[in-house]
Amino acid sequence: MRKSVARGLSAGLVAVVSLTLAACSGSGSDSGGSDGAVTGNGTYDGPKVDITFWHGWTGGAAPTLVPKLIDKFNAEHDNIVVKAVPQEWADISAKLPLAIKAGKGPDVAVLHGDDLATYAAQKLLLKADDIVDSLGYSAADFPPGVYDKGNYQGAQYAVPWSVTPLGLYVNKDVLAKASLTDIPTDKAGYEAALKALKAAGVQGEWVDGYVFTGTFEFQSLLWQFGGDLYNKDITEATFNSEAGVKALTWMRSLIDNGYSPANVAQDGNIKALLANETAFNWNGVWQTTNTAFDGLQWAAAPVPQIGDEKAVWSSSTHWVFPANKGQDANKTAAAATFVKWMNDNSAGWAETGELPGANTVRDDPSLVAKYPNLKPFIDELPYAHYETVSPGINEANALITTAINEALTGKKTPQAALDDAKAKADKILEQNRAKYGD
Known part of the structure; x- marks a missing residue:
């Protein structure tokens, strides 16, 4: 059964995604007439949208696991439909910049930590400070040092997903x-x-x-x-x-x-x-x-x-919000909801040989109970260095x-x-x- 999305958010809630896109309008994005918002618990209250998601998880357990996660998300959200576009990481590197500039890029994507600054410097990503704040995230929600890898010239462009x-x-x-x-x-x-x-x-x-x-x-x-x-x-x-x-x-x-x-x-x-x-x-x-x-x-x-x-x-992967020309703020807000839901439901990601970035998931004793070989790697995170x-x-x-x-x-x-x-x-x-x- 599909779960209804909560409506009637408080009148004082700011549509942070609209503001983010408006601030980026000079570099090719616009607000797309947004009337939706996303709250700290990851709820999106806008009109129904289809969002595209690019990722490079083409091997191991990911080709089976990712579709299951997306199907579950779609079943629980009656106003968001996520459509994944899996491809090789090398193909993403070649295609994504051009697609974003043409306004044909995804609404959300995953990048490796050492690619974030290159994309941000070319104004290919939305500044995500307001989005991150609206989701209730801070550096304390992730392993030490990894959240900062999404920061470029004082702005946050990413939300951590995994560490390896x-x-x-x-x-x-x-x-x-x-x-x-x-x-x-x-x-x-x-x-x-x-x-x-x-x-x-x-x-x-x-x-x-x-x-x-x-x-x-x-x-x-x-x-x-x-x-x-x-x-x-x-x-x-x-x-x-x-x-x-x-x-x-x-x-x-x-x-x-x-x-x-x-x-x-x-x-x-x-x-x-x-x-x-x-x-x-x-x-x-x-x-x-x-x-x-x-x-x-x-x-x-x-x-x-x-x-x-x-x-x-250690390496890391991160969620990013592409600054497509003419990007619809409703889709970006819905993408933020998807990111929050994925992080909250990332325990099974250990099957791919990566550690979930979210502390609440990774520090749950049930994770090591199910995947005991992960414990020594988790124990290293307080002194891990990233890209x-x-x-x-x-x-x-x-x-x-x-x-x-x-x-x-x-x-x-x-x-x-x-x-x-x-x-x-x-x-x-x-x-x-x-x-x-x-």
Whole structure:
């Protein structure tokens, strides 16, 4: 049975979405004659609308889960019909900017954290401060640091949806070859385990020079040693600092000490773990849904603290409201209702190998009771680090992976590799400032 939407909102309620669109009208959006509003509990009181939703969830459990969620939402809202348009993330990156400029983009979409500033700088997204306030959201409703990734030049453009931290995957059977049972948590324990595994004829961690997951391991280590990727205003790369050199030198030492083979291929480390050839793999929470683990004696744990402080890499995804030319404010208000409902009903999203961003959902004991392998990843969130917020940052970020690969393959020393990458990254940052503005 369809659930009726509450009507007759208080006379003092401000139609915040109309105001948001009116404020953006100079950049191609207009209010579309809105007479609807959305309240803090996510209720939309406007006329019936169809809204489109673009997302890139085309693999794993998502193609089954997303339609079920949308069907349930549509059944509970008699004045909103959500129509999803799933496509590859690369296709979204290519199509979405042009579609928004032509007024043919979606009413709501999901983007990765490192894309938000690029879209915001091009005025492709609505400033969502009023929308977020109307839904009752604040930074305290999400893991520390992730809400701020939706903020660009003092305005909020996004609502967090999910987070995907790195963790340590352990093959218990391989660990047992060295008579080990405890999972190490710090540098001394981790290196002692690697040494014991080597004595047992096992190279304990296969380290690679690719984004998945050598880059994520390097960034975790960089932050653990007290460094950062860029300076505060993102005008200079700082990943070649003493902390960065320590991080990459430690990764290289795994090869030099015989704990890892050289020239590990893309995904070679996770494949080695699954083939009982290695004991440890730094990888993302998404691997908890990997059916190849079935029948394997394994465990997940927080990444060990190799540096001076706890830190771990994580990515994030966020809801955004495109600033389509001629955007209908009723549709944006309805989209905000959809976002609130999805976040409130996101417990099942764990089936996709991502952690729900909403604290109320993720901190519910029933989530870990149903998905116990998620606990170590949830435990890491207080010290997780997320994407850099800066327009065009991905081109500079790619140079970090190049440096890691050069150091791990022995083409350059860690210092030289990072210095060369920093010099090129600084030029890209300068070009980005000229292209997108300071």
